[in-house]
Amino acid sequence: MSVRLKLTLSYAGFLMLAGVLLFAAVWVFLLRYVPERALITGTTTNGVFPIRFNLLRVFAPRAAAVLAFLLVFGLVGGWILAGRMLAPLTRITDATRLASNGSLSHRIRLPGRKDEFRELADAFDTMLARIEAHLAEQQRFAANASHELRTPLAVSKALLDVARTDPTHDAGEVIDRLHAVNTRAIDLTEALLLLSRADQRSFTREPVDLSLLAEEATETLLPLAEKRGVTIDTSGDITPTIGSQALLLQLTMNLVQNAIVHNLPEQGIVWVNTSVSPKTVVLTVENTGEKLTPQLVSTLTEPFQRAERIHADHAGVGLGLAIVKTITQAHDGTLTLTPRSAGGIRITVELPAMSPHADR
Known part of the structure; x- marks a missing residue:
């Protein structure tokens, strides 16, 4: 019936x-x-x-x-x-x-007064919009990933063809270039795997102190900062939260590394600060650098978006901030990018604070 x-x-x-x-x-x-x-x-x-x-x-x-x-x-x-x-x-x-x-482009748009059916229809329309946007993002990501992976493979093939057709070519140079291309391909693959893992939230949650992760990241990246003449200023409070220590460390490393690499040619500064409020903990990474427009900043978390400010000697794989965004979302947090009026960018990660009774 x-x-x-x-x-x-x-x-x-x-x-x-x-x-x-x-x-x-x-x-x-x-x-x-x-x-x-x-x-x-x-x-x-x-x-x-x-x-x-x-x-x-x-x-x-x-x-x-x-x-x-x-x-x-x-x-x-x-x-x-x-x-x-x-x-x-x-x-x-x-x-x-x-x-x-x-x-997925169809919408119900149920007319009339707001009742149970109207709420259900509106919720369904919202769900369809999110699914459509997510699917479009996944398709764009897949296309970009295919392009990025194809590039090192094409370069490797070209180098091998040159070595095969020209026996007199310097083999050491070919090997060095192949090593660099292969390393880039490995980095890109690992970044894609990390992005997928964070997006699926397939990790164990445990108590994490963001301030300790910030100290570890700055100590690890200090040689890179010294090489580029960048000063790192670290400060802040103990910031307890719940999440994956490995993923949150990767998030902090990406932010600090980006702040070092995308900085002034000399005498650049990076500020790393942690703070806590009753409900959230905040990690802020700020750096000097070129002046950026809000339109450009809004695109930097897109996968493979390097923009014009990326230096050729450390181009990365174009997934640094995309990984930061995905890890932040996987931890139910918010990511905010703001251009500094004097140049550079301020990036803020806000995560839920750990409850005082969470570890009991």
């Missing part, structure tokens, strides 16, 4: 029950409260007689006729009302079928 038929039978059954109860109440009222003399109809050859027993014979057929009318009225009216009530559900079902067939 369909839902519409069930609702129709429910309406009709309820109407019939109400009618029976009403007639039963009328009958009880007549038998209990109407005086005996009010039920005297006349005289016969045998004299005056009560017709209380005749009342049932008169009342019952008319009550049955009314109940039959109520049954037909309930079935027809219930069918119409059920159809009107379930019409929004039909639109939602049609949209679901379209989505299951791959049409």
Whole structure:
């Protein structure tokens, strides 16, 4: 039985029950409260007689006729009302079928006042919009990843072809270039695997102190900063949170490394700060550098987005901030990128603070 038929039978059954109860109440009222003399109809050859027993014979057929009318009225009216009530559900079902067939651009846009069906339709439209945006992002990411992986493979093939056709070519130079290309391909593959792992949230959560991770990242990257003439200033408070220590360390390393690499040619500065509030912990990495526009900054977390500020001698694989964004989202946090008026960028990662009783 369909839902519409069930609702129709429910309406009709309820109407019939109400009618029976009403007639039963009328009958009880007549038998209990109407005086005996009010039920005297006349005289016969045998004299005056009560017709209380005749009342049932008169009342019952008319009550049955009314109940039959109520049954037909309930079935027809219930069918119409059920159809009107379930019409929004039909639109939602049609949209679901379209989505299951791959049409994610369709939206229900249910009109009318806000009720349970309207809330369901709006939630479904929101879900479709997110799925469509996520799918488009995944397709764009797959296309970019294929292009990025194809480049080192094409370069390796070209180097091997040169070495094969020109035996007099310096083999050491070919080997060095092949090593560099292969290293870049490995770095890109590892970055893709890390991005996938963070996106799927397939990690164990444990207590983590962001301030300790910030210290570890700055100590590890200090030789790179000294090589580039960049000063790192670290400060802040103990910032306890819950998450993957390995992923959050990778997040911090990416931020500090980007701040070092994308800095002034000389006398650059990187500020690393941690702070805590009742509900969140904050990691802020700020650096000097070229002036950036808000439009450019808004694209830096896209995969393989290097922009014009990336130096050729340390181009990376174009996934640094994309990995930071994914790790932040996997930890239910927020990532904010803001260009500094004096040049450079300020990147803020805000994560939920660890509850004082979380480790108990």
